Amino acid sequence: MEEKYELRRVTVTRYITPLREGGSLPALAEADDDFKYVLKFKGAGHGVKALTAELIGSEIARALGMKVPELVFAELDEAFGRTEADEEIQDLLKTSQGLNLALHFLSGAINFDPVVTQVEPMLASKIVWLDSYITNVDRTFRNTNMLIWHKELWLIDHGASFYFHHSWTNMEKQAKTTFSLIKDHVLLPVASQIEEANAICKRLLTEEKIREIVALIPDEWLDWEGNDQSFEELRETYVQFLLVRLANSEIFIKEAQNARQTFI
Structure with missing residues (x-):
């Protein structure tokens, strides 16, 4: 029997920097597998529906043979971000506790x-x-x-x-x-x-x-x-x-x- 396709799961260990200004504020972050990711937050913008669109759209592109960075489910711990100085980012991290989506960071792209x-x-x-x-x-x-x-x-x-x-x-x-x-x-x-x-x-x-x-x-x-x-x-x-x-x-x-x- 063919193995069920699943995304890897990681836990975010370090928030590095926001990647651009705007409503969604994706961030560069590091996870417990020591890789860097572009982290998309469920507490931003259109919330979980944007993450769902990202997930389905990216995986359809991959199924069609196009190159898409690996997607992973990224867990944000309850304690994560308490030391973040920027209030907007701190609020975003607080409302995004739980399961988020992240794309493998293509360094140098x-x-x-x-x-x-x-x-x-x-x-x-x-x-x-x-x-x-x-x-x-x-x-x-x-x-x-x-x-x-x-x-x-x-x-x-x-x-x-x-x-x-x-x-x-x-x-x-x-x-x-x-x-x-x-x-x-x-x-x-x-x-x-x-x-x-x-x-x-x-x-x-x-x-x-x-x-x-x-x-x-x-x-x-x-x-x-x-x-x-x-x-x-x-x-x-x-x-x-x-x-x-x-x-x-x-x-x-x-x-x-x-x-x-x-x-x-």
Whole structure:
């Protein structure tokens, strides 16, 4: 029997520094395995839903053969951060006790610059397909959310995906949206093989793989205020959103192809 896929778990031992200004305040931190991580906090911004989007989006990208830093579940101890001088960070650490998400820190990586680095059309097309599929509003010229590390392209920051889960209504209708924001995608100008990418991605993304990824969502992140559905029912909604959207991929690939015409 095939072993169940799970993320490693680490305990955060040292908060090093916030990585950028802004609402979510991700941080560089060290864990008990002596590795450094980019730590995403459940007490920030959109909270656990952003972590869930990061988890599902990143693991779908990995399933499609794209390079994504290893994700781990990162435990924040109750006592952690008491000595932190910055009150905003101290509050963030306090509200993030328990299970958070962290990405392996790619030391020495640089931000992707489309002027400097050329991306091969098939890879660009797959990334455009991915972001259309998971409704990722972040991968623009202003905020590329990609890194160059060891001369390879790595994808990061999928927390702004799956915006349907902030309203949690009309799942099927939202699964069939065109995703017009793809017009702002940084790689759209070079994504000339979207049809071919669609065929490849649909072949790789089986129902079994989708269920395996969604099953990774911890119960702790599904304990939403005011929600009366079970954790399994919530996970099944994510699964159905992904399956319906996959079955109707022609809706969003057509939108991407039409948007691309403005660059040609």
